[in-house]
Amino acid sequence: xxxxxxxxxxxxxxxxxxxxxxxxxxxxxxxxxxxxxxxxxxxxxxxxxxxxxxxxxxxxxxxxxxxxxxxxxxxxxxxxxxxxxxxxxxxxxxxxxxxxxxxxxx
Numbered sequence: 183x184x185x186x187x188x189x190x191x192x193x194x195x196x197x198x199x200x201x202x203x204x205x206x207x208x209x210x211x212x213x214x215x216x217x218x219x220x221x222x223x224x225x226x227x228x229x230x231x232x233x234x235x236x237x238x239x240x241x242x243x244x245x246x247x248x249x250x251x252x253x254x255x256x257x258x259x260x261x262x263x264x265x266x267x268x269x270x271x272x273x274x275x276x277x278x279x280x281x282x283x284x285x286x287x288x
Contacts, residue, residue: 188233189233191235192233192235192247192261195233195247196247196259196261199247199249199259200259202249203257204249204250204251204258204259205258206256206257206258207258207259208222208250208258208259209260210224210260210262210272210275210276211272212275213225213272213275215227215250215258215260217258222252222256224275225278226252226253226254227250227251227252227256227279228250228251228279228282228283228286229248229249229250229279229282229283230249230251230257231249232246232247232249233246233247235247244263245261245262245263246261246262247260248260248261248262248279250279262276
């Protein structure tokens with residue numbers, strides 16, 4: 183699935199994704215997506231869409247908004263800062279999610 187929309191801001195992207203049913207706010211910790219006390223294995227999710235944003239004055243102010251969904255129908259949003267300090271396992275998990283996304287879109 184190719185990206186169909188481009189939203190001007192991160193806030194706009196999140197609002198529109200929420201309207202599409204992506205209601206959970208995920209945090210990535212190692213290979214787990216967490217929402218409060220609830221945890222999901224990231225391997226069970228795929229990137230449905232993603233939006234990349236770069237700060238107007240500093241390219242390091244980059245963020246990516248991910249729309250994630252599991253086969254069981256769990257849908258949520260993960261916002262990740264580009265170059266943010268994350269543990270190696272989280273970085274590897276994002277790489278794996280990106281790989282699945284790229285394979286699906288070829």
